[in-house]
Amino acid sequence: MxxxxxxxxxxxxxxxxxxxxxxxxxxxxxxxxxxxxxxxxxxxxxxxxxxxxxxxxxxxxxxxxxxxxxxxxxxxxxxxxxxxxxxxxxxxxxxxxxxxxxxxxxxxxxxxxxxxxxxxxxxxxxxxxxxxxxxxxxxxxxxxxxxxxxxxxxxxxIPPDGNELERVIRGINVDKLEDPVKAAKLLFDRIQEFNTNTIKEIYGLDFSDFYDFLNKLALKRGWIYKTSKEPNIDEAAKTLIRDYHDGKIIYYSYPPDVMTDDKSSSI
Ligand SMILES: Nc1nc2c(ncn2[C@@H]2O[C@H](COP(=O)(O)OP(=O)(O)O)[C@@H](O)[C@H]2O)c(=O)[nH]1
Ligand SMILES: [Mg+2]
The missing domain is CATH 3.40.50.300 (P-loop containing nucleotide triphosphate hydrolases)
Structure with a gap:
């Protein structure tokens, strides 16, 4: 490749x-x-x-x-x-x-x-x-x-390489993920670190933590297993990663040695 x-x-x-x-x-x-x-x-x-x-x-x-x-x-x-x-x-x-x-x-x-x-x-x-x-x-x-x-x-x-979070950020195909929930958790934590509102705003959901988010998203979209009636959180996890790849989730960080105005003014 x-x-x-x-x-x-x-x-x-x-x-x-x-x-x-x-x-x-x-x-x-x-x-x-x-x-x-x-x-x-x-x-x-x-x-x-x-x-x-x-x-x-x-x-x-x-x-x-x-x-x-x-x-x-x-x-x-x-x-x-x-x-x-x-x-x-x-x-x-x-x-x-x-x-x-x-x-x-x-x-x-x-x-x-x-x-x-x-x-x-x-x-x-x-x-x-x-x-x-x-x-x-x-x-x-x-x-x-x-x-x-x-x-x-x-x-x-370039084939996605690095650790699990890096491979997600680097565009790994979600359908090839062994454990989409685990991968989505890493991405979720990364996004929340920089912007705690973006996921709430994009999905129109209020949630207490990652698993609560997956459950609520699956229920909202009607992704429910027929037999167990449990929400399909795998599908919710894949959706978060896909939406990230498709440029629907907004967050940013500053380059390492550049301070934000807030930080620099406090020196
Ligand atoms: N928000 C946003 N999304 C983009 C932009 N460019 C590409 N995308 C989305 O990112 C995804 C991947 O784009 P694509 O051109 O297929 O990426 P490639 O795999 O590098 O060829 C698609 O869902 C695009 O619509 C952009 O400038 N802004
Ligand atoms: Mg392409």
């Missing part, structure tokens, strides 16, 4: 690493970043799902990544088509005067396909294949998104 990404990186000029703005740190792949650097390719970080985060926090993450790692960073909302012009311009800037190919990479559910669609936009009717791409497999095609800019139609998908 990873090998096919590395092969595509070798054939590209600019690599666009797509992160989830809610969890920029946990959705970064240092492995991929290091490989890109070693190959002397240009790297661009995109903080996607920016519609879920205050602008000022996006700006802080951008500054943090640019200062700490020296990687140019832009923030966008692929689904709201916000920031896509800035993204396009930034890719072209990195290409300098040349013609080139861009590859999107990232963990599942960070929004790679949505970004490709946003980049193709209304010009998609006029996209044409890269003249030199005939030798490549049919599954991966280059599309022209600008006079001198091509993008691979298929992104590089």
């Amino acid at each position: 990873i090998r096919s990404i590395l092969a595509l990186i070798n054939k590209s000029d600019v690599i666009i690493e797509v992160l989830d703005s809610r969890e920029p740190d946990l959705t970064r792949s240092r492995k991929i970043e290091n490989f890109v650097m070693r190959k002397k390719k240009r790297l661009l970080i995109v903080l996607n799902k920016g519609d879920l985060i205050p602008l000022e926090v996006l700006q802080k993450w951008k500054e943090y990544i640019e200062k700490n790692d020296g990687i140019p960073t832009v923030y966008i909302s692929a689904t709201n088509h916000l920031g896509t012009k800035i993204l396009r311009d930034k890719i072209k800037e990195l290409l300098a005067k040349r013609e080139g190919k861009a590859l999107l990479v990232g963990y599942p559910k960070t929004g790679k396909s949505s970004i490709i669609n946003a980049l193709k936009g209304r010009h998609s009717a006029t996209t044409s294949k890269f003249p030199m791409s005939s030798g490549y497999t049919k599954a991966v095609q280059l599309f022209r998104i600008d006079s001198r800019l091509y993008v691979w139609d298929t992104p590089g998908i």
